[in-house]
Amino acid sequence: MESLPCSFYKQNNVAYLKLCLIIFMGCLPGTTHLCSNRVLATSTTIPDRLEPFHIASPFQTLRLDGYLSFDNNHHTANDFGNIYHFQPSAVLYPQSVSDISSVIKLIYEMGSGSELTVAARGHGHSLQGQAQAHRGVVMNMESLKGYPEMQVHVGEQPYVDVSGGELWINILHETLKHGLAPKSWTDYLHLTVGGTLSNAGISGQAFRHGPQINNVHELEVVTGKGDIISCSRKQNADLFNAVLGGLGQFAIITKARISLQPAPKMVKWIRVLYSDFSLFSKDQELLISAANSFDYIEGFVIINRTGLLNNWRSSFNPKDPKPASQFNSNGKTLYCLEMAKYFNPEESHIADQITDILLSGLEYIPSTLFSSEVSFVNFLDRVHLSEMKLREKGLWEVPHPWINLMIPKSKIHEFSEEVFGNILKNNINGPILMYPVNKTKWNNMTSLVTPDEDVFYLVAFLSSVVPSSTGSDHLDNILTLNKRILKYSTTANLGIKQYLPHYRTQEEWRAHFGSQWKVFIQRKASYDPLAILAPGQRIFKKAVPMV
Numbered sequence: 001m002e003s004l005p006c007s008f009y010k011q012n013n014v015a016y017l018k019l020c021l022i023i024f025m026g027c028l029p030g031t032t033h034l035c036s037n038r039v040l041a042t043s044t045t046i047p048d049r050l051e052p053f054h055i056a057s058p059f060q061t062l063r064l065d066g067y068l069s070f071d072n073n074h075h076t077a078n079d080f081g082n083i084y085h086f087q088p089s090a091v092l093y094p095q096s097v098s099d100i101s102s103v104i105k106l107i108y109e110m111g112s113g114s115e116l117t118v119a120a121r122g123h124g125h126s127l128q129g130q131a132q133a134h135r136g137v138v139m140n141m142e143s144l145k146g147y148p149e150m151q152v153h154v155g156e157q158p159y160v161d162v163s164g165g166e167l168w169i170n171i172l173h174e175t176l177k178h179g180l181a182p183k184s185w186t187d188y189l190h191l192t193v194g195g196t197l198s199n200a201g202i203s204g205q206a207f208r209h210g211p212q213i214n215n216v217h218e219l220e221v222v223t224g225k226g227d228i229i230s231c232s233r234k235q236n237a238d239l240f241n242a243v244l245g246g247l248g249q250f251a252i253i254t255k256a257r258i259s260l261q262p263a264p265k266m267v268k269w270i271r272v273l274y275s276d277f278s279l280f281s282k283d284q285e286l287l288i289s290a291a292n293s294f295d296y297i298e299g300f301v302i303i304n305r306t307g308l309l310n311n312w313r314s315s316f317n318p319k320d321p322k323p324a325s326q327f328n329s330n331g332k333t334l335y336c337l338e339m340a341k342y343f344n345p346e347e348s349h350i351a352d353q354i355t356d357i358l359l360s361g362l363e364y365i366p367s368t369l370f371s372s373e374v375s376f377v378n379f380l381d382r383v384h385l386s387e388m389k390l391r392e393k394g395l396w397e398v399p400h401p402w403i404n405l406m407i408p409k410s411k412i413h414e415f416s417e418e419v420f421g422n423i424l425k426n427n428i429n430g431p432i433l434m435y436p437v438n439k440t441k442w443n444n445m446t447s448l449v450t451p452d453e454d455v456f457y458l459v460a461f462l463s464s465v466v467p468s469s470t471g472s473d474h475l476d477n478i479l480t481l482n483k484r485i486l487k488y489s490t491t492a493n494l495g496i497k498q499y500l501p502h503y504r505t506q507e508e509w510r511a512h513f514g515s516q517w518k519v520f521i522q523r524k525a526s527y528d529p530l531a532i533l534a535p536g537q538r539i540f541k542k543a544v545p546m547v
């Protein structure tokens with residue numbers, strides 16, 4: 001007889017999940033043998049597909065405002081990465097924070113004899129199964145939308161209270177009704193608050209405001225013991241810091257209070273090109289430290305793709321149309337600096353003046369100044385517009401073997417030379433974002449891991465697989481290149497850290513966290529001692545039942 005019954009319950013088998021719950025609720029410590037007999041006896045009498053609440057399952061004792069689903073849960077065994085697929089045993093559609101707490105408490109009380117884990121699933125836009133729970137319970141956080149009702153508080157320091165399952169795009173629309181908006185964003189807004197706050201939430205505003213985890217006043221969370229706790233910098237500060245950038249390891253975020261600022265109506269959106277990497281990075285670094293700078297600063301790399309030259313500027317107007325149309329990269333790698341200045345229509349000319357002054361200090365290729373004016377909403381929601389186009393072509397729900405790295409400023413030249421000049425020379429697939437941030441004003445007590453230097457570059461390799469392709473956009477080919485980039489990043493000893501990190505062994509995680517590892521495991525022991533939460537990150541493994 002193999003250890004405890006749940007270690008061999010079949011994947012996605014409803015009756016078995018329920019059985020395991022029954023068994024472990026009823027099991028006395030040290031009576032493994034009896035328990036095993038009971039499962040054998042009972043399993044023959046319980047048919048496979050019963051309504052969850054009609055059987056003598058411990059879940060029956062739960063009073064849920066929402067519900068648990070044991071069937072048709074395949075969508076939760078996928079994510080944006082579209083590479084990892086772990087089937088859960090059940091999905092909770094919570095309608096209240098107490099639903100989340102009750103289910104976690106129940107599992108916590110089963111002790112380490114149960115293999116059941118819990119993964120909060122935001123919008124499922126993870127890349128490597130981070131929001132999945134193999135044979136565990138997935139919590140569909142978007143069901144919690146409207147808990148609480150989104151509440152904008154105007155005043156000197158405005159903020160909005162939102163559900164952890166809320167999408168940033170909805171927060172944008174709601175806060176704009178009051179002329180306000182969050183300060184710090186991600187490039188794509190169809191992500192949940194809980195999902196991005198578990199990582200960091202970094203985009204072109206982070207150089208000024210810090211990442212999204214820097215712009216949260218307060219959280220309500222449910223820990224791995226099922227406790228519902230409010231936390232902030234002043235109250236339960238250790239839990240607050242643990243959860244921010246905590247990869248879902250300590251608690252589930254059910255509510256967040258997010259800092260707001262007055263929102264502009266319009267955005268001047270500018271792109272300029274460089275063929276010299278040193279000039280490009282010098283100008284990016286200059287802009288992120290300038291006093292009255294742009295409101296958004298990013299950049300991307302264009303490797304040996306003349307075709308892209310027309311693509312990336314399609315909705316932009318060249319300042320000097322004739323020389324711009326004659327510009328030819330001759331196959332050289334180009335670097336595009338991307339900037340945005342927020343403004344309201346009545347201040348358009350002032351924004352133009354500031355923009356001109358800032359641009360006059362830069363050393364881009366003169367004929368390659370492109371600009372555009374768009375609404376604030378269309379600017380922030382820009383990736384969604386691309387999403388719709390890609391969806392039409394069937395190129396959205398494809399595998400996305402992305403990697404995101406944080407590279408210390410002092411090593412960025414070395415890195416670029418090797419990665420753009422060698423590894424990716426003729427193999428590029430998908431955009432490569434690249435921009436610096438200065439973290440001196442970021443909260444350094446959170447769980448987020450960054451390089452040791454104050455200024456580091458975020459470099460994102462955003463590849464997507466083209467179905468049926470055998471060329472450079474074939475999955476295996478991209479994975480091989482990714483491996484080379486990652487291997488180089490570790491062996492070259494450049495102090496690089498992964499963002500949205502993904503590792504397979506605890507040794508690698510230990511190296512990733514470095515000096516923060518000790519605090520990380522202490523926090524794990526305090527808030528999720530049984531390692532129930534976010535198993536898809538593969539940092540901790542829930543204790544395997546003893547024989």
Ligand SMILES: Cc1cc2nc3c(=O)[nH]c(=O)nc-3n(C[C@H](O)[C@H](O)[C@H](O)COP(=O)(O)OP(=O)(O)OC[C@H]3O[C@@H](n4cnc5c(N)ncnc54)[C@H](O)[C@@H]3O)c2cc1C
Nearest residue numbers: 122123124125126130186187188192194195201202248253
């Ligand atoms: C097109 C696209 C563009 C992106 N652009 C950016 C960008 O510009 N900047 C950036 O920083 N990131 C970016 N990301 C990455 C994104 O922030 C993360 O993948 C994020 O986790 C996705 O949010 P989600 O709601 O889909 O989370 P999920 O994938 O559902 O969850 C992510 C992790 O958080 C946990 N989790 C989810 N909800 C909660 C909760 N309420 N409480 C606790 N833990 C929870 C999950 O268990 C999982 O471990 C982008 C992703 C995509 C697909």
Ligand SMILES: *[C@@H]1O[C@H](CO)[C@@H](O)[C@H](O)[C@H]1NC(C)=O
Nearest residue numbers: 304305330331332333425426
């Ligand atoms: C660009 O890529 C093509 C293959 O797609 C290759 O033949 C060519 O040499 C590359 N050009 C440069 C300048 O690297």
Ligand SMILES: *[C@@H]1O[C@H](CO)[C@@H](O)[C@H](O)[C@H]1NC(C)=O
Nearest residue numbers: 285289438439440441454455
């Ligand atoms: C980073 O920001 C701090 C504080 O604003 C500043 O003192 C420092 O010079 C900046 N570092 C760089 C390299 O720009």
Ligand SMILES: *[C@@H]1O[C@H](CO)[C@@H](O)[C@H](O)[C@H]1NC(C)=O
Nearest residue numbers: 439440441442443444445515
């Ligand atoms: C964190 O930041 C504070 C001030 O912002 C600073 O005093 C402290 O040394 C920093 N701690 C670490 C570990 O960097």
